[in-house]
Amino acid sequence: MKLLGFLKFILSVFFFGVLLYGGYYVFDQYVWKMIHPDPTVEEQFVQEVGKISNIEHFQDNVNLDSKKPFAMLLLGVDGDSFTSNRSDTIMVAAVDPKNSKVSLLSIPRDLRVEIPGKEGHDKINAAFARGGVDLTAKTIEETFGIHTDYYATINFKGFQEMVDAIGGLDIDVEKDLTFSDRITRTQFSLEKGQQTLNGIQALNYARFRKDGEGDFGRMRRQQQVIRAIVDQTITFRNIPKMVDIIQVVDKNFNSNVSFKDLGLLALKMRNLNGDNIQTIKLDAGTDMINGVSYVTASDDAIQQAAQQVFNVLDQTSN
Secondary structure, eight states: OSSSOEEEEEEEEEEHHEEEEHHHHHHHHHHHHOOOOOOOOHHHHHHHHTOOSSSSSOSSSOOOOOOOOOEEEEEEEESSOOOOOSSSEEEEEEETTTTTEEEEEOOOTEEOOOOOOOSEEEEHHHHHHHHHHHHHHHHHHHOOOOOOOOEEEEEEEHHHHHHHHOOOOEEEOOOOOOOEEETTTTTEOOEEEEEOHHHHHHHHHHHEEEETTTHHHHHHHHHHHHHHHHHHHSSSSGGGGHHHHHHHHHHHHHEOOOHHHHHHHHHHHTTGGGEEEEEOOOOOOOETTEEEEEEOOHHHHHHHHHHHHHHHHTTTOO
């Protein structure tokens, strides 16, 4: 896949983009009216991801009930094409608004699955190229049994610009990394240890998988980056940068949840921080099948991961 050919999610970025965007919209609508320039190709792509599927899963402009837990599909996508992209980051967020907690199930993009309407097996990220957010959600539901009524997407450009807008990302890089950066087409290196990453560095750190861990290490780093973004975007030092942050999210973020509901959710979960974002692990491995490298997981492993999502969704009396 080309870069701008990830999040998302991504990286990432995904869930807190929802909260941040909605909360600020409630308090400062006048800013909203000032930030609608003509969209770029990348921005148009984000706006179109819910419209390219023959399978209808999501409803547009749904009402979000923030009084009870819910599941949301989070996707980090490439934005340089309307039809040929595969989702680079796939997560299901199990959200508990009452307790301001989020559990993230990261789904390997190379997970071998059956995609509805397609014969045989394929990598799960192919569902997005074939049918956007709707087919991706349907594939997840048939594989994991998890139904999602809501989705949020962000593209590479949005992730990169958000990190730059908050003044960089303070993060403890887990090890030395050196590889060819497909965005700038230069050699890219990071040293192990605590440091401040700019947007392109954070994106590459979240997407790196050229080591023995592959997608598994990358998913861990993506969730590390998401926690850092949540913590650092809500700090007082970023209040003067709020307009810049909203402009980035406006151009590169899309959801089927109304801005009003996003704002109410943001208010309800205003105490959310990185410590309240938990990881759900999918026990999986890698296999070469018919000359293609896949991530594979047993039915039991998939059911165990899904059950952790259901445990959050069932917390209606906490």
